Amino acid sequence: xxxxxxxxxxxxxxxxxxxxxxxxxxxxxxxxxxxxxxxxxxxxxxxxxxxxxxxxxxxxxxxxxxxxxxxxxxxxxxxxxxxxxxxxxxxxxxxxxxxxxxxxxxxxxxxxxxxxxxxxxxxxxxxxxxxxxxxxxxxxxxxxxxxxxxxxxxxxxxxxxxxxxxxxxxxxxxxxxxxxxxxxxxxxxxxxxxxxxxxxxxxxxxxxxxxxxxxxxxxxxxxxxxxxxxxxxxxxxxxxxxxxxxxxxxxxxxxxxxxxxxxxxxxxxxxxxxxxxxxxxxxxxxxxxxxxx
Amino acid sequence: xxxxxxxxxxxxxxxxxxxxxxxxxxxxxxxxxxxxxxxxxxxxxxxxxxxxxxxxxxxxxxxxxxxxxxxxxxxxxxxxxxxxxxxxxxxxxxxxxxxxxxxxxxxxxxxxxxxxxxxxxxxxxxxxxxxxxxxxxxxxxxxxxxxxxxxxxxxxxxxxxxxxxxxxxxxxxxxxxxxxxxxxxxxxxxxxxxxxxxxxxxxxxxxxxxxxxxxxxxxxxxxxxxxxxxxxxxxxxxxxxxxxxxxxxxxxxxxxxxxxxxxxxxxxxxxxxxxxx
Numbered sequence: 001x002x003x004x005x006x007x008x009x010x011x012x013x014x015x016x017x018x019x020x021x022x023x024x025x026x027x028x029x030x031x032x033x034x035x036x037x038x039x040x041x042x043x044x045x046x047x048x049x050x051x052x053x054x055x056x057x058x059x060x061x062x063x064x065x066x067x068x069x070x071x072x073x074x075x076x077x078x079x080x081x082x083x084x085x086x087x088x089x090x091x092x093x094x095x096x097x098x099x100x101x102x103x104x105x106x107x108x109x110x111x112x113x114x115x116x117x118x119x120x121x122x123x124x125x126x127x128x129x130x131x132x133x134x135x136x137x138x139x140x141x142x143x144x145x146x147x148x149x150x151x152x153x154x155x156x157x158x159x160x161x162x163x164x165x166x167x168x169x170x171x172x173x174x175x176x177x178x179x180x181x182x183x184x185x186x187x188x189x190x191x192x193x194x195x196x197x198x199x200x201x202x203x204x205x206x207x208x209x210x211x212x213x214x215x216x217x218x219x220x221x222x223x224x225x226x227x228x229x230x231x232x233x234x235x236x237x238x239x240x241x242x243x244x245x246x247x248x249x250x251x252x253x254x255x256x257x258x259x260x261x262x263x264x265x266x267x268x269x270x271x272x273x274x275x276x277x278x279x280x281x282x283x284x285x286x287x288x289x290x291x292x293x
Numbered sequence: 294x295x296x297x298x299x300x301x302x303x304x305x306x307x308x309x310x311x312x313x314x315x316x317x318x319x320x321x322x323x324x325x326x327x328x329x330x331x332x333x334x335x336x337x338x339x340x341x342x343x344x345x346x347x348x349x350x351x352x353x354x355x356x357x358x359x360x361x362x363x364x365x366x367x368x369x370x371x372x373x374x375x376x377x378x379x380x381x382x383x384x385x386x387x388x389x390x391x392x393x394x395x396x397x398x399x400x401x402x403x404x405x406x407x408x409x410x411x412x413x414x415x416x417x418x419x420x421x422x423x424x425x426x427x428x429x430x431x432x433x434x435x436x437x438x439x440x441x442x443x444x445x446x447x448x449x450x451x452x453x454x455x456x457x458x459x460x461x462x463x464x465x466x467x468x469x470x471x472x473x474x475x476x477x478x479x480x481x482x483x484x485x486x487x488x489x490x491x492x493x494x495x496x497x498x499x500x501x502x503x504x505x506x507x508x509x510x511x512x513x514x515x516x517x518x519x520x521x522x523x524x525x526x527x528x529x530x531x532x533x534x535x536x537x538x539x540x541x542x543x544x545x546x547x548x549x550x551x552x553x554x555x556x557x558x559x560x561x562x563x564x565x566x567x568x569x570x
Contacts, residue, residue, distance in 0.1 A: 009391070011475075012392060015384035016398075018446055019409055019447065021439075022443030023409045033423075092311060095305075098306075104557070106316055109550055114504045117326075166322065174565060230521070256511060268415065
């Protein structure tokens with residue numbers, strides 16, 4: 001038995017070791033670095049222990065809190081839209097439609113695309129000097145000038161949310177669809193016998209049954225949206241001004257724009273704290289609701 | 294009877310029409326990039342716009358293929374994503390088997406693993422960069438391969454756990470009684486059965502590695518640039534070259550799109566298994 005015990009650890013060890021070395025040790029290192037001043041572009045200043053200086057700087061850093069707010073806004077907007085649209089698409093694809101496989105495959109393409117290329121595609125599509133939307137909106141007589149979409153702060157935030165929704169709605173759709181297809185048709189037959197309307201069927205049967213996976217997809221997407229980097233970095237690089245400078249982009253700019261490694265680590269610790277509180281809050285909420293596999 | 298059938302067909306058409314609107318939404322930006330990639334510079338900025346160029350030009354692609362960094366970036370991407378996928382799948386399969394069969398590390402280990410998926414990559418990158426800078430590992434393939442393996446390990450382990458869980462223990466035990474070692478039983482008995490799951494997982498892992506940008510742009514240099522990094526350089530250049538930018542975008546997403554179309558079924562089962570459970 002004891003040899004078996006040792007064996008099972010030999011199986012698990014290499015994989016776990018890679019995670020520990022490349023991910024967990026750096027996190028501890030980031031914690032440590034946050035107590036130091038470490039300006040990489042000024043090697044003459046060296047690495048100095050500065051105690052809690054970085055953190056007091058963080059607490060009075062307005063840019064940190066505004067970028068945090070932007071990330072929250074981005075996450076809420078994108079995830080809400082993705083859940084609603086993903087649900088609609090899944091319901092449509094579950095029913096009888098023509099060309100189901102074609103739709104399914106075509107809808108999957110955005111989520112598989114390289115995020116950088118998604119950024120490039122939307123950038124090309126929305127570039128203010130000419131966006132093809134101008135022709136389309138003109139044709140449909142929609143009184144909106146789409147050249148604002150990347151140049152005005154509020155609209156730029158809308159655009160990055162739109163691009164994220166474009167890329168990740170298919171993912172939500174896929175997971176919900178898998179769940180919908182798992183619901184036994186007998187339940188619907190029984191409801192139809194009782195004369196329930198389609199609308200009632202949705203609210204009373206479908207929604208409660210997919211709610212757990214809707215919740216877990218939502219959490220999954222929210223965690224990813226809070227970390228979004230490449231798509232937004234390529235699409236707007238945080239601009240115009242700092243209108244779309246999300247937390248991850250702010251953190252990145254301090255590290256690799258200013259090479260202020262100590263403060264960048266403090267910002268990272270701040271990010272981890274915020275995310276940690278959010279994640280544990282969410283998980284506690286979900287667990288309290290019971291029914292979690 | 295037939296009135297009911299007409300109504301049903303009408304409803305079906307209506308739903309298909311709504312799906313078509315979504316199809317336009319999902320395809321339009323891609324279509325625009327494809328169109329831009331075959332336009333000459335004159336047509337790219339023409340007002341009123343040229344949607345479909347009269348003379349489709351492939352000069353953007355020719356220019357891209359002749360770009361000094363193109364071949365290296367493509368090979369780097371294949372090499373790094375391939376090697377990382379191989380390492381992650383092999384080590385991940387062993388770990389997942391151990392965790393699922395013997396509940397190695399109790400409930401703590403899988404949850405800690407999952408936690409590593411939630412860490413923002415920006416947090417990890419500063420120490421990794423500084424370490425690599427100190428030991429002169431920046432701009433090496435091995436650095437990115439190791440990082441990608443670690444980033445995807447938890448996902449691969451969780452995906453494969455679901456597949457191992459659906460496997461009966463009997464056959465392995467029979468093999469063990471016949472005198473096989475654990476490893477031999479794993480390779481001979483378990484692996485062949487689980488192969489479709491492993492293939493799906495490897496595919497997902499490869500796509501994630503291929504798509505990664507943040508670590509690639511920070512940790513690479515002239516020798517190890519990957520395709521997403523090359524594509525991004527066309528964006529940041531002062532004279533925005535739309536043709537080159539879109540051609541590069543198309544070429545770098547083509548492998549993944551083709552994989553998606555061909556292996557759609559496996560990808561779906563893998564992704565849903567890993568995410569819902």
